[in-house]
Amino acid sequence: MTNQTGPGGDVRLTGIAKSYGAFTAVHPLDLTVPQGSFFALLGASGCGKTTTLRMIAGLEEPSAGSVHLGDQDVTALPPYKRPVNTVFQSYALFPHLDIFENVAFGLRRRGLKSVKKQVDEMLDLVQLGEQARKKPHQLSGGQQQRVA
Ligand SMILES: Nc1ncnc2c1ncn2[C@@H]1O[C@H](COP(=O)(O)OP(=O)(O)O)[C@@H](O)[C@H]1O
Ligand SMILES: [Mg+2]
Incomplete structure (x- = not known):
């Protein structure tokens, strides 16, 4: 999940949660993904996987909790300042470029x-x-x- 050439470290989620109004998309979650590991997050459709990835990337603001990359608390950092890359279900390739x-x-x-x-x-x-x-x-x- 973290950029191998940038500042790396474990991905550490602490009590991370997301609500949309009265609807809870992600219940408070504690999770550490060790640096350099290949980690799979499995779960039923709609259980909150994508929302969790979006919070790690900074594309979604958590309702509670924090995101650390290594020693750095990135919870308040905008996406472009985080050493995180995400390949989403739609690949977002430029159709006119080879x-x-x-x-x-x-x-x-x-x-x-x-x-x-x-x-x-x-x-x-x-x-x-x-x-x-x-x-x-x-x-x-x-x-x-x-x-x-
Ligand atoms: N922007 C949003 N507003 C309201 N509900 C949302 C929003 N994004 C996702 N949800 C809901 O949150 C839940 C988790 O969605 P998601 O993280 O995309 O699930 P998945 O585990 O399939 O990736 C789903 O019930 C979804 O409908
Ligand atoms: Mg998804």
């Missing part, structure tokens, strides 16, 4: 001048090197998810 340019977009936005090596490495890692010049609509759902 696969290479979709992957390059974030790096270019960070001001990197030469992105080719990094993009090629990432595409190879997810076995999409051959698809670099295709557009998102030419890929399968799983391939699009790997681009995201």
Whole structure:
């Protein structure tokens, strides 16, 4: 969940909860996800998984509780100041950009001048090197998810 090159650490949720009016979407939850671990959050549809991820990312303000990344309390930080990346159910790829340019977009936005090596490495890692010049609509759902 945390960016491997940025300030990392455990993801620690303390009493995190979310209500919409009288409706409770997430009951108070304590959870620590150790740094470097692969963690799956399973549960019935509507039980609050996405809302919890959105609170970690800062896209949803918790009604109670706190979010720590390592030693840092990020509960009040806006999303763009958190070292968190989220791949949602819809992949939010740019339809007019090819696969290479979709992957390059974030790096270019960070001001990197030469992105080719990094993009090629990432595409190879997810076995999409051959698809670099295709557009998102030419890929399968799983391939699009790997681009995201
Ligand atoms: N913005 C919202 N306003 C009101 N209710 C919401 C809102 N977002 C989610 N919910 C409700 O909160 C519950 C948890 O939703 P969600 O976290 O998306 O579940 P899931 O575990 O399937 O990802 C659901 O009952 C959903 O209908
Ligand atoms: Mg969901």
